[in-house]
Amino acid sequence: MFYQLKMFSRFLFIAFACIAPVSCNAQTGDAKQKDSQRAVFVKYGCYECHGYEGQGAETGPRLAPDPLPLEAFMYYVRHPARRMPPYAPSVLPDEDLEEIYQYLLSRSAAQAVDDIPLLAARKE
Template identity: 40%
Template structure:
């Protein structure tokens, strides 16, 4: 198994453990997808992940991003080529907006519905 997969698994396990330890009053408020789109563009996330989060130089992160706690953890301390984004650059609330934007993206069409991809 590749090292990056092990690191991602570790992040997900730690995030799940942290989420399980939270009480319902600690659940972060839902983000604003419109504000998240502006942040996604202004912070340059689109340059690697595409305007819709569909992937490119970076992996696909929409329309089903990691759970919010794991997403925040990964953005703060990524294990791959992605730069880290400490809280002084992007707040937890702003990450919540970006997460809401990614969740709001529609599913891509099925491959079978794209004529150019048919044999």
């Protein structure tokens, strides 16, 4: 009995040693990319007015998860129309702005008010 348990635990150890690196790498790779995109969004201070999730606030409109088309997005950041400060390419390079755009696209959509019982009840 003890021998069987020992063999089984050895089997488990080997099985995990083989499987773990594959699945862990797949996850951390994706998560790392999202973390770096978020870091760029934070680095340039977009979060200060648009929120960490790009969800918007009194200080700036919602940007995520469906920002303007890429070209219009890039143009706006370079030439904002009203209260937003302009970001020149020398301050915020195109590559970083594209990372920010990818970050915004990857945010999840807000839940519909009708799907949140407490909010849905207040509408009535």
